[in-house]
Amino acid sequence: MIDNTRRSRKHGARAAVISIFVFLLIWQAATTFTSLGILMPSPLISLSAFFKSFIVPIGPYPIFIHIYWSLVRVVPFYIVGAIAGIILGITMGWYKPVAAIFRPIFEILRPIPPIAWIPIAIVWFGIGEGSKWFLIFLAAFMNVTINSFAGARSTDPVLVGCSKMLGASDWQIFTTVVLPGSVPYIFAGLQVALSSSWATIVAAEMIRSSEGVGWIIISSQETNNSVNTLVGVVAIGIVGFILAVIMREVEAVLVKWTKRDI
Amino acid sequence: MDEARHMSKSIIVAQGISKTFTNKRGSTKVIENINLEVRENEFLCLVGPGQCGKTTAVNVLSGLEPASTGTVKINGKTITRPGPDRGFVFQSTALYPWLTVMGNVEYGPKVRGIKKSERREKAQYYINLVGLEGFEHSYPNQLSGGMQQRVGIARAYCNEPVVLFMDQPFGALDAQTRYLMQEEIIRIWETAKRTIVFVTNNIEEAIYLADRIVLLTNTPTQIKKEYKIDFPRPRDYTDPDFLALREEITNEMDKTL
Numbered sequence: 001m002i003d004n005t006r007r008s009r010k011h012g013a014r015a016a017v018i019s020i021f022v023f024l025l026i027w028q029a030a031t032t033f034t035s036l037g038i039l040m041p042s043p044l045i046s047l048s049a050f051f052k053s054f055i056v057p058i059g060p061y062p063i064f065i066h067i068y069w070s071l072v073r074v075v076p077f078y079i080v081g082a083i084a085g086i087i088l089g090i091t092m093g094w095y096k097p098v099a100a101i102f103r104p105i106f107e108i109l110r111p112i113p114p115i116a117w118i119p120i121a122i123v124w125f126g127i128g129e130g131s132k133w134f135l136i137f138l139a140a141f142m143n144v145t146i147n148s149f150a151g152a153r154s155t156d157p158v159l160v161g162c163s164k165m166l167g168a169s170d171w172q173i174f175t176t177v178v179l180p181g182s183v184p185y186i187f188a189g190l191q192v193a194l195s196s197s198w199a200t201i202v203a204a205e206m207i208r209s210s211e212g213v214g215w216i217i218i219s220s221q222e223t224n225n226s227v228n229t230l231v232g233v234v235a236i237g238i239v240g241f242i243l244a245v246i247m248r249e250v251e252a253v254l255v256k257w258t259k260r261d262i
Numbered sequence: 263m264d265e266a267r268h269m270s271k272s273i274i275v276a277q278g279i280s281k282t283f284t285n286k287r288g289s290t291k292v293i294e295n296i297n298l299e300v301r302e303n304e305f306l307c308l309v310g311p312g313q314c315g316k317t318t319a320v321n322v323l324s325g326l327e328p329a330s331t332g333t334v335k336i337n338g339k340t341i342t343r344p345g346p347d348r349g350f351v352f353q354s355t356a357l358y359p360w361l362t363v364m365g366n367v368e369y370g371p372k373v374r375g376i377k378k379s380e381r382r383e384k385a386q387y388y389i390n391l392v393g394l395e396g397f398e399h400s401y402p403n404q405l406s407g408g409m410q411q412r413v414g415i416a417r418a419y420c421n422e423p424v425v426l427f428m429d430q431p432f433g434a435l436d437a438q439t440r441y442l443m444q445e446e447i448i449r450i451w452e453t454a455k456r457t458i459v460f461v462t463n464n465i466e467e468a469i470y471l472a473d474r475i476v477l478l479t480n481t482p483t484q485i486k487k488e489y490k491i492d493f494p495r496p497r498d499y500t501d502p503d504f505l506a507l508r509e510e511i512t513n514e515m516d517k518t519l
Binding site (some may be wrong): 156158159161162163164165166167168169172176177180181183255256257 | 324325326343344345346348349350352354356358359360361369370373374401402403417421
């Protein structure tokens with residue numbers, strides 16, 4: 001079984017390398033042999049600019065410092081949003097009165113994309129870091145809440161009956177059945193929320209900033225430097241991918257009892 | 263003798279229990295006026311056809327669901343809700359997938375605040391009793407159906423309840439595993455005597471296991487007939503008396519589509 005997983009992982013990795021390579025090849029061909037090249041830099045130019053940006057700074061910093069600044073904005077407030085979302089989602093899913101109070105409000109707020117809050121965020125928190133943190137918090141909070149809610153709601157009533165029969169109190173049922181049973185859902189939410197929070201960084205750094213991967217994109221737009229735009233896009237993509245992989249590894253360590261395929 | 267005196271003591275006394283489910287479309291009476299006494303250390307099988315109220319009956323008897331009318335007393339105490347003086351083995355096994363075998367078996371003593379060394383020792387005893395030594399650290403999804411149900415039995419035993427209720431515990435197992443588990447449950451019961459109320463729709467299984475069979479009717483479920491089984495154990499499925507009784511109960515049982 002373990003062997004199988006390992007083999008399928010190896011196959012998956014090989015398929016990923018091939019698919020990315022083919023994609024880059026088509027992109028290169030399209031920009032070399034068609035007029036698309038006027039509108040868009042080729043992957044060779046973009047990628048070499050990306051790697052060059054580790055040494056040659058874009059604006060004030062080389063790329064990894066920009067990534068660092070963006071992560072400093074995203075990670076802490078992603079965590080705060082996730083924790084708040086887990087608490088609200090689980091209690092809303094398990095305790096009916098809590099759901100009655102919060103769910104209608106939450107359902108109205110949920111479809112609103114974080115960037116729609118930018119004007120209000122600026123009014124509330126100013127154009128400094130506060131408004132950026134707020135947007136990232138929102139992106140994490142919304143996704144984690146809705147998934148944790150679904151997790152608590154999916155609690156198996158037979159397991160609850162079983163726990164009661166074995167002598168568990170209501171609080172013990174909450175901590176030993178509802179909470180662990182929700183964990184796979186919570187992780188699904190954490191995963192989506194991580195991508196969403198990270199993607200929100202572009203919008204957050206649009207507000208006003210002088211560093212970060214979002215800033216690279218915004219400032220490249222102002223100077224009409226499409227190579228730098230792609231450098232920012234590649235950086236967001238790669239970092240987002242690495243974050244997702246880290247998240248999956250954390251899940252694999254914490255949740256040994258589910259065999260969920262990646 | 264002591265044994266004989268114990269056998270005569272009633273552990274479960276159910277009087278006039280019925281259960282009606284009500285929803286928007288109306289109400290359905292699932293069980294009606296069941297009167298039942300179960301004696302200490304008796305192995306009682308509730309047998310009924312397909313969709314009759316067997317599960318509802320055992321849920322009410324165990325306190326998992328409240329009765330609409332009537333009372334259930336266990337050891338003289340009226341039962342209204344689930345509690346650790348009773349053990350329940352579910353058809354679906356209902357193991358906690360995030361806990362290991364040990365974690366599942368020690369769950370009852372743990373939530374009741376029994377200290378670690380004591381509950382570990384107890385859990386280990388019952389894990390060994392059901393034949394799962396060496397699998398303490400396995401998760402349920404790593405075990406076969408029969409092994410999972412062994413965990414369910416050990417978990418119910420580990421709280422040392424007065425009565426064990428088993429709702430079609432072998433219903434999902436293949437025929438071969440089912441025969442093996444029937445032998446196993448008798449072995450376990452003979453080692454650690456408890457009062458057992460065992461629900462099944464399989465007449466052969468009931469005759470193999472029970473001291474007494476209570477045959478139930480179709481819904482609304484009532485008691486149709488009782489059979490006392492005194493064939494010596496281990497019983498032989500092919501014994502002429504066994505087969506004759508099987509035939510008799512089969513003819514008596516209500517038919518369902």
